[in-house]
Amino acid sequence: MNILDKIVIRKKEEVADAKRLISVKDLEQAEHFKRTPYVFKDFLLAPDRTGIIAEFKRRSPSKGLINGVSDVAEVTRAYNAAGASALSVLTDVDFFGGKTDDILAARAANNIPILRKDFMIDEYQILEAKAWGADIILLIAAILTPQQIIDLGQFAHNLGLNVLLEVHNQEELERSICPHLDAIGVNNRNLADFTVDIQTSFDLVNQIPDDFLKISESAISDPKTILELKSAGFNGFLIGENFMKTDNPGLAIQDFVSQL
Numbered sequence: 001m002n003i004l005d006k007i008v009i010r011k012k013e014e015v016a017d018a019k020r021l022i023s024v025k026d027l028e029q030a031e032h033f034k035r036t037p038y039v040f041k042d043f044l045l046a047p048d049r050t051g052i053i054a055e056f057k058r059r060s061p062s063k064g065l066i067n068g069v070s071d072v073a074e075v076t077r078a079y080n081a082a083g084a085s086a087l088s089v090l091t092d093v094d095f096f097g098g099k100t101d102d103i104l105a106a107r108a109a110n111n112i113p114i115l116r117k118d119f120m121i122d123e124y125q126i127l128e129a130k131a132w133g134a135d136i137i138l139l140i141a142a143i144l145t146p147q148q149i150i151d152l153g154q155f156a157h158n159l160g161l162n163v164l165l166e167v168h169n170q171e172e173l174e175r176s177i178c179p180h181l182d183a184i185g186v187n188n189r190n191l192a193d194f195t196v197d198i199q200t201s202f203d204l205v206n207q208i209p210d211d212f213l214k215i216s217e218s219a220i221s222d223p224k225t226i227l228e229l230k231s232a233g234f235n236g237f238l239i240g241e242n243f244m245k246t247d248n249p250g251l252a253i254q255d256f257v258s259q260l
Helices: 003-021 025-030 040-042 071-083 098-107 122-133 146-158 170-176 201-206 223-233 249-258
Strands: 053-056 084-089 116-119 134-138 164-167 184-189 213-217 236-239
Touching: 003 122, 025 122, 040 084, 040 164, 040 213, 053 071, 053 249, 071 084, 071 098, 071 249, 084 098, 098 116, 098 122, 116 122, 122 134, 122 146, 134 146, 146 164, 146 170, 164 170, 170 201, 184 201, 184 236, 201 223
Parallel strands: 053 084, 053 236, 084 116, 116 134, 134 164, 164 184, 184 213, 213 236
Antiparallel strands: none
């Protein structure tokens, strides 16, 4: 059993527990549930923004603790000020050290789109994302069937949320494309063994239909890589560890952006 299998097993337990604690009705009455989500495309393609989706991540299964001290509101505000097009906030507890309060704090501090970064397997999690003030949800092709991607994507769109599909190879891409997506991300990290290879993005970019925003995720640590990915046809670049592993993630993104 690989790490992704373990995460999904735990996620099913988490969702079942959450459903027992907080009803759908409670989620629908949350403060943010009635807000209109930001349109991802408007920010990703805005000329005064960088295309960077800057991530707040405390830990990961492959690296362990990345940053246990940074404040989510402070860091995400700095990401926004540096020109990030969107924020990615981990909400997985056991494997990534995320929590609900992180996304709520990021929402309170920022006026750009927020991606709820988690392993989405159930409509209930999409309702949570809406209730917490997220604008984008992530669907990971490696853990979902094509029908699940259609159903969850449609459910999210009906709530006004943007949908980012994540793929790792051509087979996942071909079986997962459907109309209920806004963006397709190529994860350069293999979630089965956590190795990274930026070439994955270059191999897949032309296979992604131009109807969708194209995002490259993970293994981006050099501003030159963004310029190369942009030339290849990518619109967005999800960067997490590169900023979070420093003592001052806000300063790290400023320095990175100044080199673009």
